Amino acid sequence: DVKVTQSSRYLVKRTGEKVFLECVQDMDHENMFWYRQDPGLGLRLIYFSYDVKMKEKGDIPEGYSVSREKKERFSLILESASTNQTSMYLCASRSPGTGRTDTQYFGPGTRLTVL
Amino acid sequence: RKEVEQDPGPFNVPEGATVAFNCTYSNSASQSFFWYRQDCRKEPKLLMSVYSSGNEDGRFTAQLNRASQYISLLIRDSKLSDSATYLCVVNRNAGKSTFGDGTTLTVKP
Numbered sequence: 001d002v003k004v005t006q007s008s009r010y011l012v013k014r015t016g017e018k019v020f021l022e023c024v025q026d027m028d029h030e031n032m033f034w035y036r037q038d039p040g041l042g043l044r045l046i047y048f049s050y051d052v053k054m055k056e057k058g059d060i061p062e063g064y065s066v067s068r069e070k071k072e073r074f075s076l077i078l079e080s081a082s083t084n085q086t087s088m089y090l091c092a093s094r095s096p097g098t099g100r101t102d103t104q105y106f107g108p109g110t111r112l113t114v115l
Numbered sequence: 116r117k118e119v120e121q122d123p124g125p126f127n128v129p130e131g132a133t134v135a136f137n138c139t140y141s142n143s144a145s146q147s148f149f150w151y152r153q154d155c156r157k158e159p160k161l162l163m164s165v166y167s168s169g170n171e172d173g174r175f176t177a178q179l180n181r182a183s184q185y186i187s188l189l190i191r192d193s194k195l196s197d198s199a200t201y202l203c204v205v206n207r208n209a210g211k212s213t214f215g216d217g218t219t220l221t222v223k224p
Binding site for chain 1: 149157158159160161164202210211212213214215216217
């Protein structure tokens with residue numbers, strides 16, 4: 001079974017703080033993703049990485065950066081947290097393939113509140 | 116217009132009912148299609164892939180119509196445990212996926 005873990009389930013930070021969200025997967029997947037999920041807006045892609053040290057902007061990268069120094073770990077960084085970044089953050093990993101193998105496995109999510 | 120659109124529902128059905136969800140997508144170059152299930156306050160999990168020929172997994176049937184750019188999910192003999200939000204997912208090129216906002220299903224006794 002693929003396992004994707006995230007460092008925290010709940011996090012409360014103050015405006016202006018630097019925030020690190022960590023994600024680790026144990027299936028040697030090349031592709032990893034960070035999404036945020038908000039009511040009425042669904043899941044939106046922030047950044048993704050298709051290999052170590054490689055990253056691509058998703059649909060809403062503003063205010064975020066990422067780091068992928070090791071294959072199993074993908075970090076999301078909020079350089080200066082703002083209240084509009086209060087959200088559920090979901091990490092996912094995927095092994096490239098087609099059809100049945102082209103699926104994403106999600107971590108449990110981190111619910112971040114910025115005060 | 117959103118790239119992937121779903122009827123948000125909610126769909127409230129009695130146990131044993133048959134319920135169908137539709138999803139439309141706008142990018143004709145989309146390559147692969149999935150239904151995910153998300154329980155309240157949990158992460159999404161893959162329910163099933165969707166193939167052009169249609170595919171079935173127990174009580175669940177998924178279909179894809181590329182010409183009309185929609186996919187569907189049919190649930191037969193609904194169970195209480197089917198209550199969840201169902202997400203339509205379309206994979207674009209370059210490894211990106213677009214998720215629909217989800218359709219909420221509540222199955223009542």
